[in-house]
Amino acid sequence: MADSKIIFAAIDLGTSFSGWAFALRTDPDTMPNIFVKSWYSAYTAHATGKTPTCVLIKPDGESLEAFGYDAETKYNELVSKRLHDTYFYFKNFKTGLYGKYYQPLNMGMTLVDEMGKTLPAINVFSSSIRYLADDMYTQLEKSFQDIRREDIRWVITVPAIWTDQAKYLMRESAIKAGMKSDSLIMALEPEAASIYCRQLDLRAINRETGVALASLEVGSKYLVLDAGGGTIDLTIHEVDSSKCVKQIVVSSGNVSGGNAVNREFERFLKEAISDDKYQQFKRNQTEDWLYLMGDFEIKKKSFDPKKQDTIVLRFPLSLREVFETSKRQSLWRKSRKRKCIEEAVKDTSFGTDITIKRDKIIFTARDFSRFFQHSLEKTIKEIRKQLDKLHGEMVYCILMVGGFSECTLLQQEVISSFPFIPVNIPIEASTVVLKGAVVYGNNPPIISERVVKYTYGVSACNSFIADAHPVEKRLVTDTGVVCKDIFSKHVTRGELVKTGEPQRKECYLPQYRNQKSVKFDICASKLPNPRYTTDKDCHIIGTIEIQLTERDDARENTIIVSFAFGGTEIVVTAVEEETGKEIKTHVSFLE
Structure with missing residues (x-):
């Protein structure tokens, strides 16, 4: 990294909540003094x-009107004036980038806003990143004289379970937002959290003698549970030295974060009043809908079934009115079997003890717990699967970070499900990733090794063998008869690789005398030893083209290709052996 950078700034664009933080350059062995932006809502005092x-x-x-709490406030104002229909209002849009490695993303992909309108995804992401970056730079200008954007090293956090395509789209969004590629680092969220907590004296909350991550000996393993609004991200780290950790198994996770609980609450409302009427309420009574979901979000985090018998939410009068004016109610009136809203909420699959009194809806602790059931079950199941990959090896603790980790019920479920493993929950768990990203920017090599999620290679040609190769892959070139679509493997799924270091180098030769360039298809597979790039579970996820130095016979020009897994991205390097000309590029996984 360039020594000219004096500010290390992190942006955590989360599914539910986002923020920024920065620190001045320090000695890599010293914990920097990290400044985290404080945000204020018009609806809360803290x-x-x-x-x-x-x-x-x-x-x-294209143009950003507002972001964060300001966007909520401004949108409410627009709703009250009936001016919101022409605006675009996005929440929880980050999950749009969660997918499988073979599901292509493209620069033209769209996202759907809260009212059903669409915009290009890169516009939404870049607008968000630009706002957070500009907001931070405004603060820097107030604090430091003569600060320039060129003085900043930017770190953008991404989930570990994201595909390479999704990470690349996030990078492109940051560049569109005005960040220079050579000043930009992508950091995996569980790794950022691990880095930060390794430098703190964190103790387990369920043991009198807890585990301090900073004092773990070399070889000690611990599981990082990054529970955010959108995703549950799980990684197992092993202490590699006093300052470095390494990932030892493939990351796993799902999209059962805190928003899954919100979706269950919304499913309850749809069961009670019908999907159509819920959408009508959301569309026509948007202000009341925002207040209802905001109230639920607060109660969700603080809910403690060991201390609370009931949970009370404000029930909007407009929601009752929407229900009582439905066509279904008109039919009930005619048949004198009218069903009131109080009866409707009792007839859902979420429990019979739910009551409505005037402007309040009251849940028993048991019924409210049902909103968490699917999310908690999937999270515990995912933790067990991750621990099983160690084949009985000891884990010294579970580190819980992310906004959903502040949820009391999730904490209790993890502790009770794994009673023999200490659980560490940092104060302000929601900002741990953000702070860790700043530390990562100051000292990126702190993650020494990672486990590769897929088998990577390039599509190449080998000599054709009649008895071994399919006839449809036979190709006649200036070199002779070759077999095309050979999966030339560079890295195997599950392989432990040192970060930033080129992996196995392979040599390739052009196939034609007058060839001007060599185009490599970059391939990924779930198989450990794929034979052809057309095999099942093998997919071309990008391309890179190397221009050749002009010569009489291009077939004599050897190209050496290697893959490096530095940061969160794959960097492919191609070297023209005779001239030493080197081309290094981030692999583009976007169509």
């Missing part, structure tokens, strides 16, 4: 370390 990931974009589809 400040928070992150702001809601809410984006309000003007009717032109």
Whole structure:
């Protein structure tokens, strides 16, 4: 990294909440003094370390109107004046990038806003990143004289379970937002959390003698549970030295984060009043809908079934009115079998003890717990699967970070499900990733090794063998008869690789005398030893083209290709052996 950078700035664009932080350059062995932006809501008296990931974009589809708490407030104002229909309001849009490695993303992909309108994904992401970056730079200008954007090293956090395609789209969004590629680092969220907590004296909350991550000996293993609004991200780290950790098994996770609980609450409302009427309420009574979901979000985090018998939410009068004016109710009136809203909420699959009194809806602790059931079950199942990969080896603790880790019920479930493993939950768990990303920017090599999720290679040609190769892959070139679509493997799934170091180098020769360039298809597979790039579970996920130095016979020009897994991205390097000309590029996984 360039020594000219004096500020290390992190942006955590989360599914539910986002924020920024920065620190001045320090000695890599010293914990920097990290400044985290405090955010204030018009509806709450206290400040928070992150702001809601809410984006309000003007009717032109390009210009940002507001972000975070300000976007919520401004959107409410527009709703009250009936001016919101032409604006675009996005929440929880980050999950749009979660997918499988073979599901292509493209620069033209769109996202759907809260009212069903669409915009290009890169516009929404880049607008959000630009706002957070500009907001931080405004603070820097107030604090430091003569600060320049060129003085900043940017770190953008991404989930470990994201595909390479999704990580690349996030990088492109940051560049579109004005960040220079050579000043930009992508950091995996569980790794950022691990880095930060390794430098703190964190003790387990369920043991009198807990485990301090900073004092773990070399070889000690611990599981990082990054529970956010959108994703549950699980990684097992092993202490490699006093300052470095390494990933030892493939990361895993799912999309059963805190928003899954919200979706269950919304499913309850749809069961009670019908999907159509819920959408009508959401569309026509947007202000009441926002207040209802905001109230649920607060109660969700603080809910403690060991201390609370009931949970009370404000029940909007407009929701009752929407239900009682439905066509279904008109039919009930005619048949004198009218069903009131109080009866409707009792007839859902979420319990019979739910009551409505005037402007309040009251849940028993048992019924409220049902909203968490699917999320908690999937999270515990995912933790067990991750621990099983160690084949009985000891884990010294579970480190819980992310906004959903602040949820009391999730904490209790993890502790009770794994009673013999200490559980560490840092104060302000929601900002741990953000702070860790700043530390990572100051000292990126702190993650010494990672486990590769897929088998990677390039599509190449070998001599054709009649008895061994399919006839449809036979190709006649200036070199002779070859077999095309050979999966030339560079890295095997599950292989432990040193970060930033080129892996196995392979040599390739052009196939034609007058060839001007060599185009490599970059391939990924779940198989450990794929034979052809057309095999099942093998997919071309990108391409890279190397221009050749002009010569009489291009077939004599050897190209050496290697893959390096530095940061969160794959970097492919191609060297023209005779001239020493080197081309290094981030592999583009976007179509």
